[in-house]
Amino acid sequence: MATPATPAAVRTAGPLDGLRWERSGPRGPGDDLVARHLDLLGAVPGRGETERPAPAATGTSWHPEDVTAAAPREEGARLTLGGPEGEVTAVTSWGEGVVDEATAQAATGIMAVHGRRDGGPRGLAVDYAATATGVLAVQGLLAALLARARGDGRFTRVGVDARSAGLLTVSQYLAAAGAEEPEAAELAPGGPPFTSAEGTLFELETLDPGAWALFWRAVGADEEAIRRGWRPFQFRYATACAPLPDALHAAARATPWRRLREAADVSGAEVCALASTAGRAAEYDGAPPWTLTPGPPADPVRAEALGGALPLAGFTVLEAGRRIQAPLATHLLGLLGARVVRIEPPGGDPLRGMPPACSGVSARWLALNRGKEAVEVDIKSPAGQRRLRELAATADVFLHNWAPGRAARLGLDHEHLSAANPGLVYAYTSGWADRLPGAPMGTDFMVQARTGVGEAVRPADEPPAPSLMTLLDVLGGLLGAEAVLAGLLLRERTGSGVRVDSSLLGAADVLTEAARERAARGLDPRRPAGFRRPLRTADGWLAPAGGHGGLPDVRGLSTARAVERLRAERVPAVPVVADLSGLLAAGAIGRDAHGAPAVPTPWSFA
Template sequence: MATPATPAIARTAGPLDGLRFEGSGPPGAADALVAEHLRLLGARTDGGSGGRFTITGRDMGEVSAGTTWGETATDEATAQAAIGIMAVHGRRDGTPRGLAVDYAATATGVLAVQGMLAGLLARARGGRHITQVEVSAERAGLLTVSQYLAAAGAEEGEAAELAPGGPPFTSADGTVFELETLDPGVWAAFWRALDAPEKAIRRGWRPFQFRYATACAPFPQVLHEAVRASTWERIRHSAESSGADVCPLHSLAERAAEYDGAAPWKLTPYDATYSPARATTGDLPLAGFTVLEAGRRIQAPLAAHVLGLLGAEVIRIEPPGGDPLRGMPPACSGVSARWLALNRGKKAVEVDIKSPSDRERLREMAAGADVFLHNWAPGKAAQLGLDHEDLAAANPALVYAYTSGWAGRLADAPMGTDFMVQARTGVGEAVRPADEAPAPSLMTLLDVLGGLLGAEAVLAGLLLRERTTHGVCVDSSLLGAADVLTAPARARAAQGLDPRRSAGFRRPLRTADGWIALADHSAIPYDVSELPTDQALERLRDRGLAAVPVVTDLADLLASGSISCDAHGAPAVPTPWSFA
C-alpha cells in the first residue's frame, strides 16, 4: 500500500515575489525547469518561450539567463556522452550507458537559476551590476562528475577496483532491494545472519563502502546468491537484528500516488529582523558573504563549494584532527583528489561539537556569518543546541540551511543516503530504459543534484533576507532532488502512461575502436560496429545526423583544455557560469 501523501507545504513569501519573467529566443537546455523554479520562487510569467529568461522588477533591475548545450553536445544524449556521464553511470554494467533521465539538463537549469538569484542579490546589495548569466550543459555536466574526474587525474590509483558489479539485490521471492550501512560491523552481522561465507563478507565490504566514490561495487557473486536463497521476510529480520537498512525498489507510480507537490526547498523567515549590509567590491556576486559549513560526504560540501565559486568565503567546520575524508584515496600531493573537488579554496576550523565550549565557539562564529549550512543526521542539531532557533538568537540575520535526506516528508523513510533515496522514490526505474531492469545508478546522482539544489535554496534565502530584512531558515533534501529529476517520468506515471523510456534509449553504439552516441530519437542508418569511430562519425554527419564519440576514460577529458589543476595538482573543472 502506498504511503499516505503528506500535507502540502503552505507557501510563504518568495524571494522573487513581485518580479516578472519572460522567455525568448531559441530553445535552451533546460527551459521548463528554469521557468518552474522561477515560478516556485514567486516570480510571475509575462509569457514567451525560448532558452533565454529575463526577470525584471521595481528596484531590482533586469537579469537574464541563457542555457546552451555547449561546443560539442547538441542535446541530452550527446552531452552525457561528451562529458563522461555515460562512462560513470555505465561502470556497474561494464559498458557506457546513458541515463534515461535528463540529468545534464536538470543540473544546467538549477545552475542557471542560481546565477539569476546571485545576480539579483549582487544588484540588491549595490555590488557588481550583473545583467546576463550563461550556463552550458557541458560545463554543468563537468561539475556533476568532478569527483570522478579528480580521481582520474590523481597521482595514485583507486582504493577499490573499478569493475562491473553492485546492488540492487533480489530475494528468493522476487523483492528487489537496496542495502545500506556505513558500519563494517553491521555489514558483517547482516551477511552472517544470511549464512554468507566469511571470506566473501570480508572481501565485499571494501567495494560496497567505496561504491559512492567509484560508481561500481564488484563484490563476490556469492553475496547475491545468499540473498537469492533467502525470503524477503528473512532479509528484513537480518537487517533489523544487525542494524542494517534495506529498502525495496519503489515504482514511479507509487511515488506519484504519494507525491505531495512540495517544492524542492522550503524557505521560512524568522520573526527577527536585521539591517541589510552593503556589498563589498569584487568581481563575483557573493563577494563579502561568509558561509559556515558543517558538512560531510557530498551534499552539503558541494552546496558550500558552489557558494564559494560564486565568491563567498566558506569556512569549513571539521572535527579535531581534521576531516578524515582528506585522506581518502586516490590523492594529489597527499590530499584526497575527491575531497579537493568539493572543498578546495575553503578555510578550515577544527571544532569538537561534543564539547560545550567548542559549541559555544561555533555559536560565536555563526553570529558573524551570513549562512550556516549542515547535513547532520535528523535531530542532531537540536540535541547539540545548534538548531536554527539557537543560532538565530545570536544572529537574526542568519540564513540557516539544512540539507537532509528526506526533509521530514516521509514517515516510513529509510536511511537518507543517495542510493536509498533512489530506491524509495522510483529513480531506479526512471534512469533505465524499458529493456533494463530497474536499478539505482551507482553514480551519486542525488547527492550531487541535492547539493546544487541546496546552493539554490541558500541563494533564494539570501535574496529573501535582503528583500524582507528577515533571517531565513532553508530546508532542502535528496528527496527534493529525486522529485526534480524524475518529474517528467513521474507525471507520465500519474497519468497512467508508461513512465519509462523505450528499449535501447540513449544506449551508445559500439564501433571498431570505441563508442558513439547519437542525438535522442535519431535512427542509426547502418551498422557501425566494424567502422573506426572517426569514420563512423564522419559518415553519420554526412547524413545530417548529430553524433559524438563517447568518453569512456575520464582521463581523456583532462587534456581537453577546459580543466585546470589546483595547487595540489588535482583536476579542477571550470566554473559553470559566465556573468556579464
C-alpha cells in the first residue's frame, strides 16, 4: 500500500467542543455525514451513538430488500446538538414526492444534467443529493448555534430535504434553461475523457485557447477540428456536455500516452490519467474536508446588532472568487442572512456577460451572485491591495479561490489581512489544499480524474468518466460555506480569528467515501451494471427507488401508467425530469429581479 501523501490533520480546538449529539427518528438522507462532521467539529456522541455504521455497502439510503415496502417519509432523521446553551435540532428528509437517492436525482434534474454527455438521463452512482443534504444540515446547525452564541436563541430547529438540496446543485443549469436567449454552445452528447493509443483514459485541461491549439497540433489533429472543438470544450463547465469533433478523439487514440504527456508539457495544457478508487483509497491521508486554524488571541469580536430575520444577520462577508466554488460558498452565506460584498476587477466580473442572459446579465452568474454587493478593485496594484486590506479590516470573513501562492504574492494572505483585523475568518477554497504533491491543475474535472470520481460515479457496465456536471465545484462550495460557519462559531467561542481551508479534493473524498472504503476492504468499489439507470417509457423516463434492475419492461407504457404499475407492485417510482424547462413550470422555482430562475432556499428554520 502506498504511503499517504500527508499525515492526517492534528486535532485542535473545535467549534463544537463540549456539545453532544444524538440521533432519533427514521434514517434520512445524509444523516451519517452529519454525524461524522459533528464529530470532526468537536461534538461527541450521546448515549447509544458510540457505534455508527460505515457508509452503506449498497450506496442507497435503504437496503435493497426494503425498497418495495418504502414510502415517502415526511419527517426524517433528527440529530440534536445539546450543551450549556441549549439544544438545536437538524431534520433531514427526502422531500415531497421522492423516497431515496435515485428518485431525488430523477426529480430534481440531476439525472438530466449528468446524462447530457451520454444523450439521455443517467443516475450518479454516488449519493450526491444525500451528500448535499447532509452538508446543508450541518450548515444550518452551525448557523443556528452561531446566532445563539450572539444571544439570539430563536433558531432551535433546521430542516433540509434532499429535493431542495438537489435543486440547489443544478441551480446554474436551471437558470440557463430559463434564460431569455439560447445556450452559447450546443447541448449534445459527447465530451472527454480521451483515450491514448494504449487505452489510457485521460482528462485534458487548459483555460487558454492557444495552449489548446498547440496541444492538438502536437499530436497531429486536423486544424478544422481543433478550431471547432475549442468552444464546446471551453463551455463544458456551463453545459455539462462537450460534443467535440470525432477527429480529436481519433488523434488521441492514435497517440501513445508518453507522447500525449510531452505534448501537454510543450503546449502548457495539462493531462491527467483517470485514477481508480482503489488507488485513491491507498493514498488517502484521512484528513477532514476542511481545516480550521485558530489565530492568536484577538480583541473581543465586534458586537453586531441582533434581531435580523436570519441567523447570519449582521455579518459581513468579503469575497474575491470566480467561477463556481467560492461564489457558491458566499451565496449560501448570503442566503443565511450575511451581507456579501464581491471584489471584482475594474470593469466588473467578465462572467456577468456569459450567455445566456436575463435582462442583460448572465443567468448562471445570477444563480451564484444575486443579492451581493460589488466593489471594483484592481488587486494587482498597490492602491488596490491597500483598498482590499481596508475592506477586510471591517469584515467578518474574507474568502477567495485564487491560484496557489497568489494571495501571498499580493500581500493579501492570512497574515497580512489579520494584522489589520485579528478577528477575521480568512477562508481559502482551493483545488488540492496542498495535500497531493505533483497534482495537476486544481479544476473540477481534473480533480475528478485524479481522485477516482470518474470510476465511482458510473456503474460497472460503463467506462469510467468524470461527470461533466460540475460535481466538485458545487460540493466544494457547500463545504466551503460549512467551514466558514465553523470558523465563525469558533471565533465567537474563543475570540480569535481563524484561517479556514477547504478544497475540491476534500469534496471528492466526501463524495466517494463509501466507494473508497469498499475498495480499502478489497471489495469492488463500483455499483453493479445498470445501477440507477432510468427506465425508458413510451414517452419519457422513470426512476424506480433503489436504483436496481429486475423490474418489468415498461417501454410500451406512458410514464404515468408505468409509475402506477410499479407503485401497484409496491416499488416507488417517479418520472425523470429529462428537460429542465419542465422544472421551471412546476412552481417550485421562483424568479429574481432580473427574471432569472431562482431555486428555493434549502433550509427551513424554526
